[in-house]
Amino acid sequence: MASNLTNIPQSMELVCPAGTPAALKAAVDAGAHSVYCGFRNETNARNFPGLNFSVKELRDGVRYAHQRGTNVLVAVNTFARAGDVGIWTKAVDDIAACGADAIIAADLAVLDYAHKNHPQVRLHLSVQAAAATPEAINFYAQTFGVQRVVLPRVMSVEEIEKLNKEISVETEVFVFGGLCVMTEGRCALSSYATGKSPNLTGVCSPPGDVSYDEEGDKLYARLGGFTIDGFEAGENAGYPTLCKGRFNANDETSYLFEDPVSLNAAALLPRLRAAGVTALKIEGRQRGKAYISQVVKAFRQAVDVLDAGGNAEAEVSAMLNAMTEGGRETTGAYKKIWR
Amino acid sequence: MALKPERGQFPPVLQTAMRFLPPPPLGMFLTHAVRRLSTQRPDLFERLGAYKRAQFIVDPVDLPYVFKLVPNGEHAFVEMLPKAKAPQGDAKITGPLIVLLGLIDGTYDGDAMFFSRDLVIEGDTDAVLALRNTMEEADLTPAELIGLNGQLRDVVDRCANSTLANLRKVLDAPQAG
Incomplete structure (x- = not known):
């Protein structure tokens, strides 16, 4: 059985993007509790030119993060090609060999392979699996030992709270960055x-x-x-x-679908905590280290202030003003005032 | 050109004066710097993949020159050309010099600069993205670019960073991240 993530003294874990080793260091140094990243191939859903990690870079990144008390979660979250699953299973093996803390996956074959071959590594269900019902999430938990689900960005806080009462696994929600308005994994x-x-x-x-x-x-x-x-x-x-x-x-x-705005749920952190959310995810593996550093610092401050009984919404919003797509932001579906 | 007018650019009088000055021999110097980097950090050039053979045109909008870069490892070269002789290249990146320098040292986020229209890209977007992500990973400091090591490197970096920060203020450049 995979272990719990360590070094999370706060009430909510801050999960931060790392598109490159430099971004990983920036996120760790800025106070991320966990970083997430992927390999430089089609096994992860941010397969952009010049982005991502080689196996050696992941090994070095895990060492850097662990020395500073930060966890590393690795996405293998595309859907494996029929008859050609080799690079997906190799990615899972490499993650385990590098000592990363969790695999983020969506595909049944990848989840099954990881669960059977590397039961010591935590499994997180990627947002790409689009699992938003207790039935679906409990299936993944019971079948593959999934310990956390990353929820699609189409749920309200009330729906997340209700869901958390009906599942046994941790939930992770997006709080900042590019806003995918579709149910992920099902958009063509x-x-x-x-x-x-x-x-x-x-x-x-x-x-x-x-x-x-x-x-x-x-x-x-x-x-x-x-x-x-x-x-x-x-x-x-x-x-x-x-x-x-x-x-x-x-x-x-x-x-026609949605304005080009960025998600910023900083104002909703107290409600997300009350709804039983375990982890807060920042989107942006394609963003640079200047952006990563600023956003992570702002949200780490928000989480720290929240734990101290305060609310850092105004300061966080000011810090993040220039970092949003189109220069505008929204609380997305969390408040259901969204189109 | 969709650049916000004059934000972060050298004053017009200075831009005009630079047209009459002889061009500094930056091409040869930068070629040497990129080739040296390829021996020190071959991983960076692997990150570029096929785009290391692409021809990038870097156009500082407030200088009378453009830079043509082919970042092909030990065969890399950088050429400085008058704007009138600038080739089309595979991809072109245009912006005030202070913004372009800020992208190299990680002061600015490329996406944020692009969304705010402080930066304009044309041509092969894949190539631009590969270069931008590679520059991000390179995490180059001014002293590293000129090949300095040890204590001197720290001194030069401190001076250069302080000068650039002041220049950003004077030129009303975008706020750094």
């Missing part, structure tokens, strides 16, 4: 535009299919040749993710 929008998706190839709206074109005074962001958005001079730009595009429909131009 990127596939329609580019033939690639986070679920199978580890990339949503892959950068190789992205172009930014200046036309007159406007900047157009395109994905796979489709115009996703246009920005006036001086207007903040955004990444052309299909679900955050601005389109013409019924003679009106608007964001």
Whole structure:
């Protein structure tokens, strides 16, 4: 049986992104309780050029983190290809050999392999599994010994509280960063535009299919040749993710699915703690170490202040103001005032 | 160009003056620095993958020159060219010099700079992302770039970082992360 994560004196664990070894060090040094990362291949859902870890880099990263009391969680959270599961099982073996603290997985085959071959390593259910019901989560817990589930960003705080009363595993929720408005693991929008998706190839709206074109005074962001958005001079730009595009429909131009805003649930930390949430996840493995350092410091301060009986919402929001997509933020589905 | 007007840029009078000054021999110096880095940190160039052979055009909007970079390990080269002779390249990164320097040393987050329109990218976005992530990992300091070690390195880095921080204030550059 896998052990509990150690070195978490706070009431809630802060789980922080690390797209590179430098970002891992930045997150650890800024006060992350845990960092999460992935290998430089299609086994993880952030398979972007120049990002991620080699096996040696992971081994070194685990050593650096453990020496400073930080846990390392490694994502193998894409869905394995039928008849070609070799790189997924090798990734699981490598994680165990590197001494990482947990594997974050979504695919049944990967979960089964990890559970049978490395029962000493904790298993976390990735958000890519889109498990949001007690029935689904309890199945994963009973079948594969999953100890934590990362919840999709489509649930309200009330729903999370109710869920926590009906499951035996820990819950981890996203509190800051890019906001996936779909139920993760089940979105095929990127596939329609580019033939690639986070679920199978580890990339949503892959950068190789992205172009930014200046036309007159406007900047157009395109994905796979489709115009996703246009920005006036001086207007903040955004990444052309299909679900955050601005389109013409019924003679009106608007964001059809959701505005390109970042999630910031700093104001909801007390309610998330009361709802029984174990861990707070910061999105952004594709972001740089300057961003990582600032966001981790802000949220670590928020968690520390919360544990001391205070509320650091205003300070945290000021610290994070410049770090959000489109320069704007939302509490997402947690408050259900969201479109 | 969608850059916010004058934010972080050298004053127009200085930009004009620089057009009349002879270009410093930065190309040869930077070529040597990148090649030295490839022997010290080969992992960085593995991270670039196929994009180490890509031709990157780095265009400081407030200088009369562009830099052409092919980061191909020990065969890497950097060339400084007048703007009028700038080739198209595979990818182009444009921004005020102080912002571009801040991306190299990790002062600025590339995504944040792009969203705020302080930075413009054109061409192969995959290549730009690979370079940007590699620069992030390189964690280069000014002294490292010029090949210094030991105590002198710390002194040079402290001076350079302090100078750059002051320059960011004077030029009203974006706030550092």
